[in-house]
Amino acid sequence: MSVYTGSLASVEGKGHTKKVVLGLMENHLNCGRSIFMDNFYVSVDLAKELLRKKTYCTGMLRGNRKGNPKEIVNAKLQKDSLLQNIKMVYL
Template sequence: MKVMDVLLNADRRVFADNWYTRIPLAEQLIQRRPRLIGTIRSNRRGIPKHVLEKKLKRGSVVAEQNQLGVVVLKWKDKRYFDGIHYP
């Protein structure tokens, strides 16, 4: 978190790859204003089981939001997805 001191308490977006993205990090950041956007590995703790285990057909989406506002989203498509949602 020390690296991110300049971003804390500011309305910023932090983009991360699946090496850095974790549910606890997203929860810590959401309480201090920056938002974490990134891909997450399926073996990370805190991902809702029904999101992981849901078998999706092409074009389908499943998502869940926890009490702190962290959203986990899974989709299946053959095309590239390009979109950002700002709450």
């Protein structure tokens, strides 16, 4: 088991959160597992990478995250609804 405590030289710099998640999930990818993440770690780019590795993710996407497609950020949702078919459009 690996526990990320906030600092590792191997995950510093650009793409830090993606490196952290992929590093922690290293032995659990390509198995059809699901991961639940805090909004600090969630990104569209990471979701695409995890899906390519047969791993599903759930988490709240920050609207101001760099690289988010405008169609996702600007989507208007009804109360208690889900944004569906994003996987089909963006992945």
